[in-house]
Amino acid sequence: MRTLIVGGGAAGLSAAIAAAGRGDGVTVLERNRRPLKKLGVTGNGRGNLLNSGEPVFYGNREFALKVLSHMPYARVRAFLEDLGITLTREEERVYPAALMAGVAADAMLLRAEKLGVAFRVGTRAVSASACGGGFEVCAVESEYEPDRPKAGGKVKKGGVVAQRNVCYKADRLIVTVGGAAAPAHGTDGTAYALLTAFGHRLTPLKPALCALVTEERPIAGLAGQRVRAGLRLTGENGGLLHESAGEALFAGDGVSGIAAMQLARFVEPGCTLHMDLREALLGAEGAHRDAFAWLAERREARAKVPLCALLTGAASAALSQALLRAAKINDLSRPAASLADEEAVRLARAIADFSLRVLETRGFEAAQVTAGGVEAAAFDPSTMESRLQKGLYAAGEVLDVDGDCGGYNLMFAFAGGLLAGRG
Numbered sequence: 001m002r003t004l005i006v007g008g009g010a011a012g013l014s015a016a017i018a019a020a021g022r023g024d025g026v027t028v029l030e031r032n033r034r035p036l037k038k039l040g041v042t043g044n045g046r047g048n049l050l051n052s053g054e055p056v057f058y059g060n061r062e063f064a065l066k067v068l069s070h071m072p073y074a075r076v077r078a079f080l081e082d083l084g085i086t087l088t089r090e091e092e093r094v095y096p097a098a099l100m101a102g103v104a105a106d107a108m109l110l111r112a113e114k115l116g117v118a119f120r121v122g123t124r125a126v127s128a129s130a131c132g133g134g135f136e137v138c139a140v141e142s143e144y145e146p147d148r149p150k151a152g153g154k155v156k157k158g159g160v161v162a163q164r165n166v167c168y169k170a171d172r173l174i175v176t177v178g179g180a181a182a183p184a185h186g187t188d189g190t191a192y193a194l195l196t197a198f199g200h201r202l203t204p205l206k207p208a209l210c211a212l213v214t215e216e217r218p219i220a221g222l223a224g225q226r227v228r229a230g231l232r233l234t235g236e237n238g239g240l241l242h243e244s245a246g247e248a249l250f251a252g253d254g255v256s257g258i259a260a261m262q263l264a265r266f267v268e269p270g271c272t273l274h275m276d277l278r279e280a281l282l283g284a285e286g287a288h289r290d291a292f293a294w295l296a297e298r299r300e301a302r303a304k305v306p307l308c309a310l311l312t313g314a315a316s317a318a319l320s321q322a323l324l325r326a327a328k329i330n331d332l333s334r335p336a337a338s339l340a341d342e343e344a345v346r347l348a349r350a351i352a353d354f355s356l357r358v359l360e361t362r363g364f365e366a367a368q369v370t371a372g373g374v375e376a377a378a379f380d381p382s383t384m385e386s387r388l389q390k391g392l393y394a395a396g397e398v399l400d401v402d403g404d405c406g407g408y409n410l411m412f413a414f415a416g417g418l419l420a421g422r423g
Contacts, residue, residue, distance in 0.1 A: 001025070003421075004137060004170035006125045006194060008035030009187075010410055011396030011417035012176035013108045014079070018421025019174075020115035027168060028117060029139055031124040031186045033157070036105040038178070038185040042410060043093075047101030049085075049414075050077060051407035053092035058265060059203070059371060059400040064412055066381035071415035079418060083107040093407050123166070128173060128194045130389065135173040137194075141166045172391040174384075174420045176413075179370025179397040180205050189364070192398065195374045198389045202374055203400045207367035208265035211256035212273060214356040218326055221318040222250035226257065227280035230287075233263045233358070236270030248275065255356065258405050264361045265371040265402065275354040277323075281314040291348035299336050299344065307339060308332035326350040369409050373400040384420035393420040 003019045005012045008030030020026045028035065042048060052073055057064040077094065081087060085107045086097040096103045112119075122142040129136050145158035180189030192202050229248045233241040242263050249257035255273065263273070279287035282294055295310075302310060307329070311320040324332060327346035329339070339347075364370070376399040378387050386392040395416030403409045 001172065002134070002170040003027075003172050003174065004135065004168055005029070005174045005176060006128070006137060006191070007176035007178060007396070007398075008032070008119065008121070009176060009178055009396065009413065010036065010039050010108075011413040011420075012174070013112055014414045014417030015174045015176060015393075015395060015421035016112050016117045017083075017108065017115060018418045019423070020112065020117050020421075022422060026115075026117045027170070028112075028119050029123045029125050029137065029168065030119060030121045033121050033144065035119060035121065036108060038182060038187070039108075039410070040102050040105045041185075042101050043095065043407075045101055046099045047096045047104050048093050048407040048410070049080060049087070049096070049104060050094035050411045051092050052089065052094060053406075055411075056404040056406075056408055057401055057412070058208075059373070059402050060376040061401070063376040063379075063381055063399070064401045064403070067384075067412065067415050067419065070382045071419050073411065076411055076414045076418070079414065080104070080107075083111050120166075120168075125177075125191065125194060128175075128197055130198075131169060134169060134171045135391065137168045137170075137173065139166050139168065140164070172393065172423070174393040174395065174417075175398060176394070176396045176417060176420075177398050179373055180364050181207060181210075181367035181370045181397075183365060187370075187397070189370075192374060195386075195392075195394055195398065198386065198392055200374050200378055200386070200388060200394075203372040205364075205370055205372040206265055206267075207361050207364050208369040208371040208402045209261045209405050210264045210367035211251060211254055211362045212260050212264060212267065213254040213359045213362060214273060215359065216253055218354075218356055219250050219252075219255075219322065222322055223252040225250045225316060225319055227275075227277060227319070228284075229259060229280055230276035230278075231259050231263060232274040232276075233266055234272050234274060235268060241268065241271060242266040254359075254362075261368070262404055264367065267358055267361050271358045273356045273358050275356070277319075277351050277354055280319075281311065281351055291351045292344055295339075295344045295348055295351075299339050303335060303337035305336050306333050307336050310336045310339070323347060323350045323354070326354060368405070369402045370397055371402045373398055376400050382419065383423060384416050385423070393423070395420045 177191035178187035244262040246259035396413040
């Protein structure tokens with residue numbers, strides 16, 4: 001059995017290892033110069049591979065859960081450990097014990113090469129069709145000049161010196177090309193056509209797991225500040241779109257960090273980000289405390305200090321200024337005792353509900369994952385085979401499934417790849 005896999009990411013390598021392990025002759029086409037480029041930087045380079053907790057998926061959530069019922073967490077973990085990857089867990093997130101994503105990529109490549117998987121790197125698939133009971137994929141193969149060393153141990157990648165058209169034939173075809181997020185890693189959304197050519201439909205695409213771009217004036221001076229916060233995203237009519245909690249990171253043009261990135265797929269025109277900063281200022285035990293009462297105590301304890309120092313020790317100078325500005329409190333040189341109750345109410349509201357108008361998200365260039373994709377409902381979740389074309393399979397981010405930050409997306413990719421490879 002000849003198996004052709006388009007896409008050398010986590011799903012593609014899992015499929016290759018599973019297919020080669022059952023005796024198939026496997027060829028992987030990868031448009032980058034090396035496979036597993038995106039896996040090598042996941043989890044900020046630490047490699048958040050899995051999540052042992054309750055699965056959190058969006059899009060076709062039901063399909064994702066069915067896939068994981070056929071290839072559950074324990075079996076995916078066992079697959080990774082069988083490759084020689086020692087794993088460690090931080091709460092529910094699972095990483096390589098080395099806390100380096102590259103060791104997982106190296107182990108997968110080692111096993112694939114040992115099983116005789118053939119790699120064709122620098123090869124971009126442009127079309128796929130059924131042919132003589134199997135498949136034909138036409139691609140463009142690039143030839144590169146040698147890399148050259150630079151100062152400081154860096155390397156300048158050699159440019160493309162030649163390209164040629166090539167065609168590959170196989171008995172079955174597995175498409176694991178990723179989505180539209182992070183085009184710098186080779187996933188620019190152009191490869192969806194490999195599946196739509198067989199009648200599969202594409203759902204609307206949105207960036208997921210990326211920073212939110214907001215109005216800038218309220219966050220002036222906050223770039224680089226990290227806070228623990230409860231976050232809510234509300235629509236133009238005030239209705240709740242989604243909520244999250246955890247670390248948020250202010251930037252010059254918006255808010256990043258895991259808690260904010262979890263909200264990206266839900267952004268719509270006219271929405272507002274609400275940040276509950278009580279945990280950041282009052283501590284974990286004060287996260288649900290009445291901010292007005294806390295301010296009243298602080299006003300009394302610091303009656304003679306300048307109002308600009310009321311929050312000193314609880315918040316950075318930049319965050320203090322932003323909150324006082326949001327509360328429209330002026331003349332900060334006067335004593336804290338002069339803070340009127342109505343001013344304290346506004347400041348308490350700013351602490352518990354620091355609100356920012358969301359303009360957009362950072363876009364696919366900065367997104368970790370794509371929301372939307374090829375309709376997963378047209379595939380069998382027990383094998384990942386197309387219901388429209390026998391012998392055609394798909395797995396990973398190319399489908400309309402996306403998970404929260406924390407290892408869910410890679411777990412879905414590994415699971416689907418293993419099922420597709422085993423067929």
